[in-house]
Amino acid sequence: MIMQRDQMLRHLANETFDLLVIGGGITGVGVAREAARRGIRTALVEMQDFAWGTSSRSTKLIHGGLRYLRNFEFGLVRESVVERQRLLRMAPHLVHPLPFVFPVYTGDPDPLWMLKIGLMMYDWFSGKGTQIPHRMARGKAVMQWEPLLKQEGLVGAGIYQDCATDDARLTIEVLQSAVQWGAVAANYAVVTALRHDRSGKLEAVEVEDTLTRQRFAIRANRVLSACGPWADTVRRMDDPSAPSLLRLTKGVHITVPRDRLPLTNAVTMRGTDGRIMFAIPSGAFTYLGTTDTDYAGRPEDVRADRDDVEYILAAAQKNFPGQKLDFADVVSAWAGLRPLVRSQAANPSAVSRGYELFPSASGLVTIAGGKLTAFRAMASHIVDYLFPATKRAQGTAPSDNPLPGATTEPVAQETVKAISKATGEPEAEVVRVAQRYGRRFGPMWTELQTSGALSDGDPLMAWRLMQLKQAVEHEMAVRLEDVVARRTSLLLFTQDNGQRHLEALGQAMGQMLGWDATRTAAEVERCRQRVQEMFAWKNA
Ligand SMILES: Cc1cc2nc3c(=O)[nH]c(=O)nc-3n(C[C@H](O)[C@H](O)[C@H](O)COP(=O)(O)OP(=O)(O)OC[C@H]3O[C@@H](n4cnc5c(N)ncnc54)[C@H](O)[C@@H]3O)c2cc1C
Structure with missing residues (x-):
């Protein structure tokens, strides 16, 4: 499948679209795919590369988010678990089941029985899908699952199944699917201004091709801003006095060679402050994270600081003391921003991972919040909202149609x-x-x-x-x-x-x-x- 940028740019400049999506992360490409599927003439522009923002900097899990049960976000967890099962069918090449061991130590915030209840709910939400039910173990029996775990104070553990993915690749494949169904999309095409008519309605969107510096306008009947951490910036192009919607929190991960932390399963571990974090085996490497701290700088400047790396290494030391991981082991690091909908919660980890739509008087609609895992369901709700008449549209294929590279046959x-x-x-x-x-x-x-x-x-x-x-x-x-x-x-x-x-x-x-x-x-x-x-x- 060929995606020709020059051709795409010509279409963008010369046609009028039903929908223009600003932002080529998983949210934007998911909406473009769903809209195109329903026969809506759809355009998408991304200011950098597709998935350049948060969608290439996540923990790369397709998961329900066990820890959100603790915040009583049952609807969010249920939707994510259902979507996880669906993605296993839509993209079996990119979404892989991965067992997670969740150890519980003396003094942890949640006792073993509470973990057991959480895991039972998790299993229940996944229904009769392909999910392997959780199991529990007590004391040293846990070491047969993950021998590198700290033994001292170990009360027991649960083992359950979630999935891992490559977030940037998932975004690209969803985009390819959108283009197959007729969407027009270009990267390195930044929205610089929104043009309004005399009545204040959105009339056109001004775009610059950052590779050639050429400027052009895109006309569309509806405009969705799916700009993740940049949502406030684009909203203020529409209304300079618009209040901030987002609370940005930074999440950092580090990678070490697999032989320095040779795990068989992913481990759901607690940091030195009791926060839940992960250690995830991936190919010849294991990555660890994430941090969760408020961020006030420019979104494009976010990066891993020394404090972040120290915090993750301290968590590794706490959970896998025999490995003695240190700075010299770190092969790579990445930092992303969670575009969370603003709340008064003092602790960033307690802010909801749900999403909300914010329409403006001019007709611009902004999506804020969300998760990689739930992109398909989220896209479906957004397109229902923007184009209610298409709600029951059969479309070219079902919305959970397999992605272009889907195969269930692994390489021998x-x-x-x-x-x-x-x-x-x-x-x-x-x-x-x-x-x-x-x-x-x-x-x-x-x-x-x-x-x-x-x-x-x-x-x-x-x-x-x-x-x-x-x-x-x-x-x-x-x-x-x-x-x-x-x-x-x-x-x-x-x-x-x-x-x-x-x-x-x-x-x-x-x-x-x-x-x-x-x-x-x-x-x-x-x-x-x-x-x-x-x-x-x-x-x-
Ligand atoms: C550390 C971390 C870990 C996470 N882990 C997980 C996980 O394991 N599983 C999970 O399900 N979710 C996870 N999430 C959440 C998930 O990654 C995000 O919800 C999702 O990637 C957000 O996608 P998005 O498309 O909304 O935003 P983004 O991916 O940030 O995309 C927005 C895009 O808009 C573009 N843009 C901005 N301004 C303009 C403009 N003026 N013109 C054109 N384009 C513009 C940007 O360049 C950017 O590419 C995690 C998030 C973080 C930060």
Whole structure:
């Protein structure tokens, strides 16, 4: 499937749409997909790259959110669990069941019996789906599940199932599905102003293509702002006196090599202050997080600070004392902002993860809040609200139609071994890459094998070029950073953050997109800067 940005931009400038969505995170692409499915002529613009905001910086879980039960958010948890089961069918290549061990220690805020009740509700919400029911263990019996856990004070644990995903890839696939159904979308297209008619109604949206600096206007009957942490900024383009809707809280994660924290299951652990956090095995790595602190800076400047990394390492030390993880183990770090609907709660973790719609007098509608997991249900409610007449529309396909790469056939273990041997990529990372492309992986691998590139010097480079080609030709990657950070996970899930092959990838991408030497060098430099920013806390 080809997503041609130039063609998209031409359509955006020349057509009148039923709906314009501002923001290409999971919320925006989810709404674009649902609207296009119902036959609504839909446009979407994203100021950076798709999933550049919160949607590539989450904990990457498709989950009900066990801890929200404690805040009595039963509706939110139930909806998320139902959506999790649905996503397992829609995107089995991207959404993977993962067992979670939740240990309880003497002095923890919630006793073992309370965990048991929570897990029973969790199972009940998932109905008869594919969910494996939870189990409980007492005392040292827990160590057979996760031998690295701290033993001292261990009362018992529950083991339950949730799911993990690649958030940025999920966003891209939902976008591809939207485009397949007729949506028109472009990245690096920032909304700079909203134009109103004499009566104050929204008339057009002014956009700048940040790659060429060309400006144009988009006309649409309805405009939705799905700008996550930037919701207040866009609302104030509409009404400079609009009050702030959002409370932004920062969440940081760090990654360590899997052999430094070799977990079999994900672990739901408590930080030194009793907050719930996670340690999640992922390919050849394990990542840990998250923090949850109020954030007052510009959303685009958010990054991991030394305090954040220390806090996560302290949690690791508390739960896995034998591993003695420290700064030197950290391979990557990322920081995201939760766009939570403003509340008076003193503790950020107690603020609801639900969502709300805010219509303005001009006709702009802003969506605030939400979760990655519930994007489909949320999109359905939003499109019902914006276009009530389409509520019962049959559409081109059901809204839980499988995403473009969906396959239930994983790549065979012998193939994984053979690829690992041929390319030098660790087996666990071969699995990550194969899962990323789902049913498209087979043809990609066959093409690479028959091209002869694997025997040309650097087979790992050839393997990465295969992914770059897919990103440029089919996934609207237009900057090197799009490939390194979001179409692939080289930035977060490789020991060198993708740096070893950066120059060569930049050259190859430049050839495909017609860059000159200056542009290629600038793209490579931009990626190096991202790595430096990621580790800025080391020098603090
Ligand atoms: C640390 C953390 C962990 C999380 N973990 C989970 C989890 O495990 N599971 C889960 O279900 N949820 C999780 N969430 C919540 C989930 O990630 C978010 O709810 C979701 O990603 C928000 O998506 P969004 O599309 O609303 O916002 P975003 O992804 O931020 O997208 C908004 C987009 O709007 C664009 N934009 C802004 N202004 C403009 C403009 N003027 N013109 C054009 N475009 C513009 C931005 O560039 C951005 O890409 C987590 C959140 C955080 C912060």
